Amino acid sequence: xxxxxxxxxxxxxxxxxxxxxxxxxxxxxxxxxxxxxxxxxxxxxxxxxxxxxxxxxxxxxxxxxxxxxxxxxxxxxxxxx
Amino acid sequence: xxxxxxxxxxxxxxxxxxxxxxxxxxxxxxxxxxxxxxxxxxxxxxxxxxxxxxxxxxxxxxxxxxxxxxxxxxxxxxxxxxxxxxxxxxxxxxxxxxxxxxxxxxxxxxxxxxxxxxxxxxxxxxxxxxxxxxxxxxxxxxxxxxxxxxxxxxxxxxxxxxxxxxxxxxxxxxxxxxxxxxxxxxxxxxxxxxxxxxxxxxxxxxxxxxxxxxxxxxxxxxxxxxxxxxxxxxxxxxxxxxxxxxxxxxxxxxxxxxxxxxxxxxxxxxxxxxxxxxxxxxxxxxxxxxxxxxxxxxxxxxxxxxxxxxxxxxxxxxxxxxxxxxxxxxxxxxxxxxxxxxxxxxxxxxxxxxxxxxxxxxxxxxxxxxxxxxxxxxxxxxxxxxxxxxxxxxxxxxxxxxxxxxxxxxxxxxxxxxxxxxxxxxxxxxxxxxxxxxxxxxxxxxxxxxxxxxxxxxxxxxxxxxxxxxxxxxxxxxxxxxxxxxxxxxxxxxxxxxxxxxxxxxxxxxxxxxxxxxxxxxxxxxxxxxxxxxxxxxxxxxxxxxxxxxxxxxxxxxxxxxxxxxxxxxxxxxxxxxxxxxxxxxxxxxxxxxxxxxxxxxxxxxxxxxxxxxxxxxxxxxxxxxxxxxxxxxxxxxxxxxxxxxx
Numbered sequence: 082x083x084x085x086x087x088x089x090x091x092x093x094x095x096x097x098x099x100x101x102x103x104x105x106x107x108x109x110x111x112x113x114x115x116x117x118x119x120x121x122x123x124x125x126x127x128x129x130x131x132x133x134x135x136x137x138x139x140x141x142x143x144x145x146x147x148x149x150x151x152x153x154x155x156x157x158x159x160x161x162x
Numbered sequence: 163x164x165x166x167x168x169x170x171x172x173x174x175x176x177x178x179x180x181x182x183x184x185x186x187x188x189x190x191x192x193x194x195x196x197x198x199x200x201x202x203x204x205x206x207x208x209x210x211x212x213x214x215x216x217x218x219x220x221x222x223x224x225x226x227x228x229x230x231x232x233x234x235x236x237x238x239x240x241x242x243x244x245x246x247x248x249x250x251x252x253x254x255x256x257x258x259x260x261x262x263x264x265x266x267x268x269x270x271x272x273x274x275x276x277x278x279x280x281x282x283x284x285x286x287x288x289x290x291x292x293x294x295x296x297x298x299x300x301x302x303x304x305x306x307x308x309x310x311x312x313x314x315x316x317x318x319x320x321x322x323x324x325x326x327x328x329x330x331x332x333x334x335x336x337x338x339x340x341x342x343x344x345x346x347x348x349x350x351x352x353x354x355x356x357x358x359x360x361x362x363x364x365x366x367x368x369x370x371x372x373x374x375x376x377x378x379x380x381x382x383x384x385x386x387x388x389x390x391x392x393x394x395x396x397x398x399x400x401x402x403x404x405x406x407x408x409x410x411x412x413x414x415x416x417x418x419x420x421x422x423x424x425x426x427x428x429x430x431x432x433x434x435x436x437x438x439x440x441x442x443x444x445x446x447x448x449x450x451x452x453x454x455x456x457x458x459x460x461x462x463x464x465x466x467x468x469x470x471x472x473x474x475x476x477x478x479x480x481x482x483x484x485x486x487x488x489x490x491x492x493x494x495x496x497x498x499x500x501x502x503x504x505x506x507x508x509x510x511x512x513x514x515x516x517x518x519x520x521x522x523x524x525x526x527x528x529x530x531x532x533x534x535x536x537x538x539x540x541x542x543x544x545x546x547x548x549x550x551x552x553x554x555x556x557x558x559x560x561x562x563x564x565x566x567x568x569x570x571x572x573x574x575x576x577x578x579x580x581x582x583x584x585x586x587x588x589x590x591x592x593x594x595x596x597x598x599x600x601x602x603x604x605x606x607x608x609x610x611x612x613x614x615x616x617x618x619x620x621x622x623x624x625x626x627x628x629x630x631x632x633x634x635x636x637x638x639x640x641x642x643x644x645x646x647x648x649x650x651x652x653x654x655x656x657x658x659x660x661x662x663x664x665x666x667x668x669x670x671x672x673x674x675x676x677x678x679x680x681x682x683x684x685x686x687x688x689x690x691x692x693x694x695x696x697x698x699x700x701x702x703x704x705x706x707x708x709x710x711x712x713x714x715x716x717x718x719x720x721x722x723x724x725x726x727x728x729x730x731x732x733x734x735x736x737x738x739x740x741x742x743x744x745x746x747x748x749x750x751x752x753x754x755x756x757x758x759x760x761x762x763x764x765x766x767x768x769x770x771x772x773x774x775x776x777x778x779x780x781x782x783x784x785x786x787x788x789x790x791x792x793x794x795x796x797x798x799x800x801x802x803x804x805x806x807x808x809x
Contacts, residue, residue, distance in 0.1 A: 102376075103237070111372070112374040122346055125471030127459065151239075151393060
């Protein structure tokens, strides 16, 4: 399974980063999740990284980062798809 | 309404900083939040309780307070805002500004809901906040630098940590009155001269790193339900769709948009109409400012995303890049009769870089342009600048002169009220300000907008109660016409109270009630606040807290200035001179009708109609005995019953 981000659709709001931290820590702590979103204020470019602690939202009904992305910038790529 | 304990949402502490002694310490947020929830309301309470009315904005005793909204740091849609309060540098009354971006949540993750700064430093410093700690550091390497350079230098110095910076530019350092505090390069706490106060305190920046900090939610299940309802409303909001397509300023791409009728004032208010071809030139989606938009981004947790990034790769402004073009940018351009989209993009980015409030510079520039037109300024006075309507080069050069207080910039840096008094020769007639603060607002056509601007506790700015139509501003299903007087006070009061709520919680107006997104409204605020904080407010309770917050601001102005009813009228020009052209030619603010609006507005607020001052009855009803006592001691409390409605 892979989570893909469309850089053109991403607005850098960090909802994915925040909900990811809630999944891992039960509280909102951007430093505590797998996802890191950064924006370069000089160029407007937004980078997105998913770290190794990502467990693909084990125990949840769906991937939370995908669910809470209001810009529809994230999607799941499954191996069987 | 009783709040016993707050179980979530807050970082928990208020940071106190005394720049005169270099000391920092902390206190609990909760005792303030039980009564006033968070953000601006708590800032206002501290300001009212701790400042002697004799204090001037430039005294060391003046406070500069950053207050992050109570829901910021959670997944609440649009929750990112920080309120900044201080004494207003234009009038020594309530100073207030508000800013989004990513600074607010970072401050909470670093451990603090508010930062209360007193005193003055002898030498330039910046405040470094990290992991529940704070220290003052010398700012030699960044003093004198632009806000962009400041952010870059601080990022280098703090590598590898990710930091967020709120800084002032040369304008704030040089005590230009209309200076802002800039976050993330393009988000500006612009009003009231908050950047000027920061410069006066020799505080160059507040730098925060939240790293491993966190914010708890008291009732997660209820919270996520409330978030989903709110997000559904955002998705279904027509504004949200439009914002995604073309950003907020996109409304202006249509030359027939009602914005062009209601929200502009031309050539320093000589008229309130702008020709179609000029509208097209600056805002056409193919050739105007949208042409240069390379991308768009969102503030923290914002589901709408209104911040365009521009890049100009041709022509005179080649190489210009950065964020920021708003409805205000259009309003500013019209005010100066500028039709050059590239130039206005350049000017806005430059204003952010220099730490200037773009509305302030527009207002002083348009007054100066009119002085030039009337022969009150010559090229000798302006240092060779031809301050002619539409001259973008002169405007851009004027920005630099203002920020560094060079030549005419030094004269204009005080704002139009005092500049016109100094110049005389009739220039006071067209010096546009409310309660001394420069104002770019339209007054003559949209009557509710004008009433909101004129009565705002923060003089002359449009986020505190303005309304232009029930379908856009005001409670749902409200029905009124923007250019009429009827019912406007009702909606102005409603809007001003919902804005109090938004600023307590830190929710941006663009997902709230103000811009007409109708994504979130008071019922959502209550559901979100209750679940995050573990409290049990009703919607009525929250309106009561909002009223208290508004009354704190009103009381501050009453105690710290001589403001009363006489100060709630539009600038002279808009009462005496009519709109000259366009569909609303002939409109002005008529005294008799304005008086009726004021009567109704004060009555709805529970204030005295004759003076606008607060009454004992209404303050006691709100449980604000302390405030009533302060006003009584100052001889500024009205003891009589609120008069019966006149109509």
